[in-house]
Amino acid sequence: MASTQADPGSLPLSVDLCLPHVPGRAACLTLCLFYAALLVLGVLGNGLALCLACRGGKKINSAGVYLVHLALSHLLWTSALPGTIIYYARGFHWPFGDGLCRLTAFLVSANAYGGVYLSMCLSVDRYLAVVRAHGRPRPRSAHQAGLVCAAVWSLVLLQTVPLLWTPLAEPAAGKPTCVEHVGAEPTLGLPLPALLACAIGFCGPVGVMLLCYVAMASKLHRAAQGSPRARRRGLPRRACLLSLLGLVAVGLCFGPYHLHLFQFTVRAALRPPSCAERRAFAWTLQLTAALRNVNCGLDPVVYFFTSTRDRKWLLRVLKLRAFSSSGPGEKLLQKQGGRLGVLAHKEV
Structure with a gap:
């Protein structure tokens, strides 16, 4: 992502010769301030969430294990924010070399995938607590939740580790840039991997969360109709509400990014995009990625501070x-x- 004085329409349609457009100083300053505020909120919110989850005298359950991993994922991502803030403050000039650029892209992608998967695990855990409360033994102990988290991080590493050996710092217009938000640029000739990434990393987890919420809402509705005492119980109702809030948070934060990536990948597979379209896609990807990262500050509010x-x-x-x-x-x-x-x- 580097600035260029050339007219976008005059640039060739070739992928290699189309230089991305860097927004003006005001837009760079806005992104810089946005991520600085997100850094403060992310560190304070997720740090306090960890204190709440691990405070003395509180026995951690399966949901607590997922929440601790979610907060740790967000805190790990905030460690990459200082470099991102400097990058935007310098007008998309990356001074830290290709190694730190790859590490930043890895942390951003790992937090994104890990956040969605762990939110899905929380929804399934609440589904088992509400709908399958009296059924067969279910994997809701802290030890079993830890094994599920290990499987989640293994899947995340499989999806994101290749970024660590993919060159992402590219010189353009005389200064180095960093492709910290990896979109469809590397997969224009291979649309299937990009579509699979959207399906596995977003559509699948959101679909599972939606099914869990519908099942819980239906269960609570039937219980409320059959028993006035069940209608007065607040815990199952709160579990259903928190699952709905988690689903809304994931949909609002991650939906625009993945839908934008999906539509561009499909159109690029049907016909080569023009240089102007590629430049517009790259800038819109920055905006939708910023919205996706808001999830780092929303999760502590949704999952921790709504607890009475x-x-x-x-x-x-x-x-x-x-x-x-x-x-x-x-x-x-x-x-x-x-x-x-x-x-x-x-x-x-």
């Missing part, structure tokens, strides 16, 4: 810290205010 128990624990910690940071006079006023409130409540 985690919210109560966090609020209790914040209140204790606020109380301990206040002076002796402020503590006395707080105690007196609490006593006056109790007396007033008794008089009423």
